[in-house]
Amino acid sequence: MIVHINGRPGTGKLTIGTALAERIGARLLDNHTIYNLAFALTEAKSPAFYEAVAEVREIAHRRVLDLPAEVPVVLTDAHFADSAHGRAAWATGAALARRRGCPYLVVVLDCAAEENLRRLQSPGRAGKRKPRDPALYPGITARRPLIREGGDRTLELDVTELSAEDAAAQIADWI
Template sequence: MADPDLIIHINGWPGCGKLTIGRELAKRLGARLLDNHTILNPAEALFDRGDPLNHSLRKALRSTILAHAAQMKPGTPLILTDALSDDAFDAAVFDEYRTLAAARSATLVAVVLDCSPERNAERLVAGDRAARHKLTDPMVLASLRAKYRLLGAPGPPLVELDVTDLAPEAAAAILAERCRSVLELGRGNAKQAP
């Protein structure tokens, strides 16, 4: 039996390091990386976030991108990043990733990254985030953290990691090992099934 495909969904607050960690993890696993800003930025470039056309364009882009991702060569790991909260809208977005995993017969691993509010605020204003249309307002981040909780998607294996004091390389190494463990556990369960 061939190894299952692997899809890793990295969820975390804006500025916690999802993309940087995702890049490191992609190197370690030989994976493709699909950052959520791949979908968000075209819509942000054309329409304000409150404009219904922004939402409809993001939805259309996500649908098209995921339909094509479903056709990727088998055995190619895929890493997705997002900032999903525990509301119904974001849960529906995550369901699209479940559908993608089913279409690829892939193991879906949900990763939730967290870090302290203080470190999160520091990282939010670091680097070139503004140039990449990313959130840089610490007040907005504080409001999001106060109002929402990160989606800890039920169903797939869930890996939670506090990255407050972890360098991206160290975080990626931990995640790579945990994802390999999930795959090994899945292989063991498949062998035991009648």
């Protein structure tokens, strides 16, 4: 299966995805694994940035297709319904599941705006090369709608008061 976790920056996708992958014996392909090359070598949100992201995602997805069929994969992303780039990138997850011939399970994480901003600005994000500037993410306070469609099944989970372990346990139980 492919479990695709979508949530605003700072909701805990990587932490929850890591805990979930450990629980279900999955490989984790976090969005920053893909985006960090573009952040390091291009100007954020420039045409070169999006081109680099697409190229790295293509390589990563080829490696996913090389995994044994019984190995689950957890993907994480932060894609909004009103973004053409987000919609195009999101579609690659569903296409990957179809190419792999496996279930595509969508998990949408939500978090109260105040808590989300607190988490976004936490010092631990810097050590993971994650941006911490709220100005880069107007979707947090504007509450832009996240993409939630396309899965064989979809779980919406408010993680405002959940630990990563508790969230991962709820997702694993749902799976």
